Amino acid sequence: MTATHISSPVPATARTAAPASDEGSARALTGKRRIAFASFVDENYLPGFLVLLRSLALSNPGVCEDFIVLHDDLKPSSVARIRALHPRVSFRRVDADHYDSYAKGDQDNYLVRKAYFILDVFKIRDYDTVITLDTDMVVLDSLAELLSLREGLAAVPQFFYGRHKLNSGLLVIQKEYLSDEFYARIDQVGRSGSYELDKHDQGILNAVLDGDFVRLDARYNFVKRRLSGDLPVPEDTAILHFTGRHKPWQGGEAGYDLAQERWREFDLSDADLQAAYLGGGGTMHQDLLIHFGTPHVERTGHVDTARRVAHAHIAKGDYQSAVEIMERVHIPIDEAWPHEVYGHALMSVSRYEEARAQLLLATSAPNRAATAFARLAQVSWVHGDDGAAQQYALQGLTVDPTHRASRIWHQRTIGVPAQQQGSxxxxxxxxxxxxxxxxxxxxxxxxxxxxxxxxxxxxxxxxxxxxxxxxxxxxxxxxxxxxxxxxxxxxxxxxxxxxxxxxxxxxxxxxxxxxxxxxxxxxxxxxxxxxxxxxxxxxxxxxxxxxxxxxxxxxxxxxxxxxxxxxxxxxxxxxxxxxxxxPCPTTVTRQLVANWQDPVKRDDTILVNAAYDRASLRFGHDYGYFLEQMARAVRELGDLGDVQCVAHSLDDEKIAFDLRREHGVSMPVIPMYDFENDEIRDLYARTRLVIGMRGHAGMIPFGCGTPIISLISHPKMAYFLRDIERPEWGVSVHDRNLADVLVERSRDLLADHAKTVADVHGRQQELWRITQANAADLRAVLGG
Missing domain, CATH: 3.40.50 (Rossmann fold)
Known part of the structure; x- marks a missing residue:
């Protein structure tokens, strides 16, 4: 069941802007959501928390968000045990004394006292979304829906005293609730005692929210008592919650054997967890693969695990670590894939001769040969040997005629014009x-x-x-x-x-x-x-x-x-x-190109560009949201002009395919990657508006005198708009109202197009002034 939103999630007093500490940071510029999990952990509940962490990794192998551990006093050995299970944990001590001022049903019960400490989560200011999990929970299925939530405070409702109220064991909290104002309301209710005292932190939240929260399906907080009589855990349960006095690590409770068996599935040693994670299916998060795979390799010398860990390091850009993990294992001469990955790592740190040896060994296996030959072609090309590069590329194409990398290296080495000598x-x-x-x-x-x-x-x-x-x-x-x-x-x-x-x-x-x-x-x-x-x-x-x-x-x-x-x-x-x-010279194209003529008449088009390189860094968990918002925007922009996809590279065509497949929205695709430079400038000069995600899908049309809106997924987009003093010409791909903002700004820019073009020209003139001043200095340095 999809979450449903009830009423307005937050009163006006709870809405706050990003803290000043975010200003200037990359995240503040891109608007990318920072997501964290959080739990309150003490020594008594540590066994449950360790199982929770293991279950999260095994049930969601592709998820590795920060995990905030709230605590009042954990032993160093406990901290070490937690760190062994998650690569991105951070520890924050709660202000325990603060909650002593709250009215409680039983002031002397230490469990009652500590029940309030999770409320410290509402003091967090450096994340956009925080998902709290009780330490007596176990994760059994995907949490993708929770990670994609963007509004309100979400929880599973339960029936208490004739009313549906939230169960606070799982909360998905958005930034508007992580504010001083909202925490002050929690404080006021806690100190006044105007809540159900026997419900502790949950009672306070229900009193503050008064039913105003996002309802989640019960599968995300499936309480143990629903399985009384030893009923089996439903197959679609995502999070099983062992509510009540008797916890599985303390011996459990009669009548819940099947539920407790599910908990014990994750009561593993570190070595068993590492083996279970590495042996699981699905897409694995690079950080988790490295975190669990590295000690596994150190303990076992397992070559294929080393290869996978090295590949994860390469994907993260940590090439030296990839080399080091491969250096720890003995690679059998006939194991082609590890040789190929090792060669890739070595060439990436410029240990070229060693890389050649590894890659040549990798060519022995048909399933790795084409990639290995392409890398050998690259190494030869890097050293200026076009002939050897061409031969290696041809060998790659002989193995696999469809191999793109081999084809690219072959094309790069044929018909290379000799550089004109002159003087x-x-x-x-x-x-x-x-x-x-x-x-x-x-x-x-x-x-x-x-x-x-x-x-x-x-x-x-x-x-x-x-x-x-x-x-x-x-x-x-x-x-x-x-x-x-x-x-x-x-x-x-x-x-x-x-x-x-x-x-x-x-x-x-x-x-x-x-x-x-x-x-x-x-x-x-x-x-x-x-x-x-x-x-x-x-x-x-x-x-x-x-x-x-x-x-x-x-x-x-x-x-x-x-x-x-x-x-x-x-x-x-x-x-x-x-x-x-x-400034980038593309931003002053009109000044640089000889005999430039602004178009007398423009095409009635709006060009849209999206980029997909390093997609996880651009979109995080928000790609589905971005696509849905762009579908809405493209439909509405169709009333303002002919909306077309302009692809700077082959991968940029993906937005057109995905919009049609997922939302039935069609756009013609312009393959700009096939254009000559004059064609690129001509197309951008003749359109009325460009909405682009790539840096030069903004800077080139701007330089040609065309209005732009940047889809910001990289800080450089915001840097440019800040330099020309038009930050409103950008919108984050993560913006909560992306479609509405994009259409509104497009409509504003197109309403008086001549005025907007004049503004572009004016902004460009300042960049040209700086370029000319620098040119004078450069002439003094370089002559000419």
């Missing part, structure tokens, strides 16, 4: 991410846009291309030092995982020793700090490389002030002033 003294070297055919349209346009900011001639006559992802070696150094300068720019290069390497830990694969020997002026131009909320770097390697780059640069410009703040935080104070603002 090196007249050229600038240019480090950028040069996108492949059918690659991301925004990244395809970027290198040319950067070059336009320096010279109207963007060809190899004036530029020497240096692909950021290729190893910067001695010959590359010699070629760069023969030019009149080096420009680094053309993408969010400060991101750890697009093409990982161990030399810099960002996208330019440059060893420190070679960077130190670049003797021409270096200009870092409009680079972005592109880490997602929840994504991290190999901190020290990145910091060291970044510091050296800033020290060696004559000009160091980042494309938004958010990136500037992030980078300055990683640098010593004496380097802060070297980091300056240089």
């Amino acid at each position: 090196p003294a007249d050229q600038l070297a240019h480090v950028a991410f040069y996108m492949d055919r059918q690659g991301n349209a925004g990244d395809k346009l970027l290198p040319e846009s950067v070059r336009l900011a320096f010279d109207p001639d963007t060809t190899n006559r004036r530029w020497h291309s240096v692909h950021a992802h290729r190893l910067f070696d001695e010959p590359a150094l010699e070629r760069v030092n023969a030019r009149r300068g080096l420009v680094i720019g053309g993408g969010g290069l400060f991101i750890p995982d697009t093409m990982p390497n161990g030399n810099s830990a960002w996208q330019w694969n440059v060893p420190d020793e070679l960077m130190s020997r670049i003797d021409v002026p270096i200009a870092v131009y409009a680079v972005g700090f592109n880490a997602f909320d929840g994504q991290s770097y190999r901190a020290q390697r990145f910091r060291d490389s970044l510091r050296l780059l800033v020290e060696r640069s004559a000009f160091f410009g980042l494309r938004n002030h958010g990136s500037i703040e992030k980078v300055r935080a990683m640098l010593p104070s004496h380097l802060h002033d070297k980091v300056r603002f240089q």
Whole structure:
């Protein structure tokens, strides 16, 4: 049964804005919900809590939210036992004395006193959704519905004294209740005693809410007493609650044997839990797989578990940890998959020769050969050997003609034009991410846009291309030092995982020793700090490389002030002033492209873009909600124009497929990934409005003079809108009223389109002024 909402969930006095401490954080910018579980735990109920944690992991293997442990006094050994069962626990001591002022039915009973301590959950301010679980519960099924709830205070109703009231064993609490005002109401009722004293914390909440809560199905808090007479636990029970005096870890109670058997299923040793988790089915959360798999590997040396743990580390961008877990096990020569994963990890930390050996071993198995050959092609390409890369890619395609990675590496190595020689003294070297055919349209346009900011001639006559992802070696150094300068720019290069390497830990694969020997002026131009909320770097390697780059640069410009703040935080104070603002050149396209003409007439279209790379970081548990809201929005936007999907990459087409499959909403798809640069600019210049999730689905149309609304799932979107002083042109993909906000803002921007376009032009003019001022400094540095 789906939860139903009763009345207005919260009085006006309980609604609060995000705390000031959230300002400037990635989460505050993206609006991504932070979710936590919470329980009050003491030594007497510790056995129940340990079983609860085990059952949560085994019944929901793909869920790993923070777990807040409220306590009044736990032993260090108990803390260690809890930590062994969950990788993201945090401990918060309750203000026990505070509840002594509450009126109670029995002041001297320690259980009665502690029953109130869970109310400390309403003091939490750093989460958007908190799910409380009593320690005498066991989780038996998926909690996905609870994790997707976004409004109100939800609980299972039970029949007490002729009325339905909530059972407080499980609460799903949204941010509007995690406020000083709501906690003050709890305090007032508790101190006055105007509640059912024998119901303790539950009595207080029922008195405060007076029936105004979201009703959940009983399966989410199925109380033991419903099974009296040794009835079996219903198959659809999600959470079984052992209410009453007799707890399973204390011997249980007669008449409930079948229920207590379900509890005992999770009364496991740590080793048995690890084995049960790793042997279970379904999608496993990377953090849980690492948490349970690492000690299992240390204890057993199990190769396949090491492979799975390493793969989880790779997915999280922690390549060194992936290498280390594989180094702990002996891999049989005929076990291809572990060799392939180990090779992947090694190449990601730039241990290339060792990676080759592992990947060659992996080619022996048909089911892993294509992937292994593709990685061997990548290693060869990174080292500048196009011939070997092409041969490896062909071998991958021979094994599997449909293998996409092998096809990409093959295409990258055929028909590569030789760089025009000309006079090196007249050229600038240019480090950028040069996108492949059918690659991301925004990244395809970027290198040319950067070059336009320096010279109207963007060809190899004036530029020497240096692909950021290729190893910067001695010959590359010699070629760069023969030019009149080096420009680094053309993408969010400060991101750890697009093409990982161990030399810099960002996208330019440059060893420190070679960077130190670049003797021409270096200009870092409009680079972005592109880490997602929840994504991290190999901190020290990145910091060291970044510091050296800033020290060696004559000009160091980042494309938004958010990136500037992030980078300055990683640098010593004496380097802060070297980091300056240089807008992305795509945002001033109208000023850079020769003979630019604004369209006389625009198409009656609204272009929608959604991004799906790193989807879990973008959407969290809210993708279903996002899709439902976008279906509503697309239907209503159809009254304002012809709504079309614009795909910067192949994956961006997913929104069109999902909207049609899930909601019956159709949109034509424009494959922008197949467009040339002039076609990209032309399309964005001719439309009336672009609603985009990718950074350059906002910046490119803006630069072409077209109004935009950003679907914010990454901090960089908010950074850009903040820089142009139009934060209202963005809406979080997690916004509670996403469809309504999106349609309303679209309607506002389109109501007087000429005025809106003029506003875009005005915002752009300020970015152009900064770009021109920086250009004067760059001419002094680079000449030309």
